[in-house]
Amino acid sequence: xxxxxxxxxxxxxxxxxxxxxxxxxxxxxxxxxxxxxxxxxxxxxxxxxxxxxxxxxxxxxxxxxxxxxxxxxxxxxxxxxxxxxxxxxxxxxxxxxxxxxxxxxxxxxxxxxxxxxxxxxxxxxxxxxxxxxxxxxxxxxxxxxxxxxxxxxxxxxxxxxxxxxxxxxxxxxxxxxxxxxxxxxxxxxxxxxxxxxxxxxxxxxxxxxxxxxxxxxxxxxxxxxxxxxxxxxxxxxxxxxxxxxxxxxxxxxxxxxxxxxxxxxxxxxxxxxxxxxxxxxxxxxxxxxxxxxxxxxxxxxxxxxxxxxxxxxxxxxxxxxxx
Numbered sequence: 001x002x003x004x005x006x007x008x009x010x011x012x013x014x015x016x017x018x019x020x021x022x023x024x025x026x027x028x029x030x031x032x033x034x035x036x037x038x039x040x041x042x043x044x045x046x047x048x049x050x051x052x053x054x055x056x057x058x059x060x061x062x063x064x065x066x067x068x069x070x071x072x073x074x075x076x077x078x079x080x081x082x083x084x085x086x087x088x089x090x091x092x093x094x095x096x097x098x099x100x101x102x103x104x105x106x107x108x109x110x111x112x113x114x115x116x117x118x119x120x121x122x123x124x125x126x127x128x129x130x131x132x133x134x135x136x137x138x139x140x141x142x143x144x145x146x147x148x149x150x151x152x153x154x155x156x157x158x159x160x161x162x163x164x165x166x167x168x169x170x171x172x173x174x175x176x177x178x179x180x181x182x183x184x185x186x187x188x189x190x191x192x193x194x195x196x197x198x199x200x201x202x203x204x205x206x207x208x209x210x211x212x213x214x215x216x217x218x219x220x221x222x223x224x225x226x227x228x229x230x231x232x233x234x235x236x237x238x239x240x241x242x243x244x245x246x247x248x249x250x251x252x253x254x255x256x257x258x259x260x261x262x263x264x265x266x267x268x269x270x271x272x273x274x275x276x277x278x279x280x281x282x283x284x285x286x287x288x289x290x291x292x293x294x295x296x297x298x299x300x301x302x303x304x305x306x307x308x309x310x311x312x313x314x315x316x317x318x319x320x321x322x323x
Contacts, residue, residue: 001190002029003288003301003304005275005277005278006279006285006286006299006304007288008284008285008287009271009283009285010215010266010284011129013102013261013283013284014283015218015254015282015283016074016258016283017256017261017283018257018258019046019257019258019260019261020048020049020052020257020282021085021261022261022264022265022268022269023050023052023264025260026053026151026268027053028050028054028055028106029054029055029109030054031055031056031063031106031107032058032103032104032106032107032151033050033053033055033056033107033108033267034057034058034059034060034098034105034108034109034149034160035057035058035109035111036083036109036110036111036137036140036143037111037112037113038061038071038111039059039061039066039067040070040257041069041220041259042256042259043059043110043111043260044070044071044074044256045072045231045259046111046260046267047059047076048073048075048076048106049076049257049264051075051076052075054077056078057076057077058070058080058081058175059071059078059080059081060080061081061083062082062083062084062085062207064080065080068080073086078254081094081098082094084122086128086132087138087269088136088139088211088323091139091140091143092139093136093141094140095139096145098144098147099146103150103221104151104154105144105148105149105150106150106154107152107154107155107157107267107268108144108155108156109157109159109267110137110141110194111131111157111159111233114129114133115129116183116184117129119183119184119186119265122231123323124323125137125175125321126175127174127181127186129174129183129186129187130174130190130217133193133194134193134316135316137194138197138213138320139155139320141197141201142320144261145205148205148208148209148225149208149209149210150212152209153209153210153269154209154211154295155208155211155215156198156201156202156211156212156267157214157215157263157266157267158194158195158197158214158215159214159263160194160198160212160214160216160303161187161191161216162186162219162295163191163301164194164216164299164302164303165289165296167185167189167192168192169189169312170185170193171311186298188224191192192302193316194214195303196213196214196216196303197212197215197307197309198212198213198234198277199212199277199303199304200309200313202277203309204268205308211272211275213272213276213277214278214279215266216262216279216280216281216286217254217259217260217262217263217288218258218259218262218281218282219283220253220255220259222252261283262279262281262283265283279298279299279303279304286298287299
């Protein structure tokens with residue numbers, strides 16, 4: 001059914017809507033939120049928008065001191081905790097400590113990520129993009145489920161990307177133990193996994209009042225590009241050879257606040273009540289891709305496949321159990 005639900009609903013918002021606009025008039029007082037990567041790029045803007053309308057926002061950070069500095073000027077009830085998505089013991093300690101407070105968790109935004117980095121391994125030898133972007137976040141969400149269940153209804157948002165278009169999960173060798181590593185293909189499988197995780201979580205946890213969505217935030221210049229050289233970005237058309245940004249890219253790309261809006265909308269919008277599992281972009285449900293879809297738009301069929309979501313869940317559960 002998930003592929004059939006991939007149809008825009010006419011939210012009234014768009015690609016350049018700022019995050020503050022989608023929560024305008026809301027009162028999230030008494031709501032608890034966790035935003036991973038909430039101290040950089042679009043994560044700061046998600047935190048700013050949600051804390052700005054009363055939510056208590058927790059930001060787990062690999063570098064708590066850097067998070068404190070980055071968020072020092074953001075208004076609202078914000079707390080910072082220590083957590084490294086590449087270290088399962090760290091992830092589970094953060095989640096266990098959070099659950100032990102007895103707080104309900106109303107919104108979990110799995111925002112943090114790495115992109116197109118050289119081959120590196122985390123945990124028991126996992127390829128780092130799959131390990132951090134998907135497996136670390138899955139371990140976090142699973143460990144936080146008791147807190148998500150305590151809320152009458154809760155939302156889980158998994159940040160995916162238009163990069164999923166490049167390819168499905170490498171089902172036979174997700175950690176590049178036998179396959180030659182290619183950083184963009186590895187990123188694509190991690191982003192496909194993020195969307196499939198949201199679909200799987202929604203299917204499994206609906207009974208607990210948890211609704212999940214995958215989100216493509218859009219093209220945004222943030223620290224996510226830190227592993228890319230000017231030469232690489234120039235070859236992709238994102239930059240001129242001198243490091244300046246072409247006018248066409250300026251028009252297409254979003255600001256960090258605009259890039260934060262779809263995750264913020266998916267986490268809070270009453271327009272999404274009764275739905276779940278869909279992939280969202282530009283503050284709406286994304287259209288299922290067809291033959292005329294551009295490479296930066298729409299949801300490809302493999303991230304809307306219930307069978308693939310189940311397969312990923314089973315495979316990932318086994319990996320986490322054996323880590």
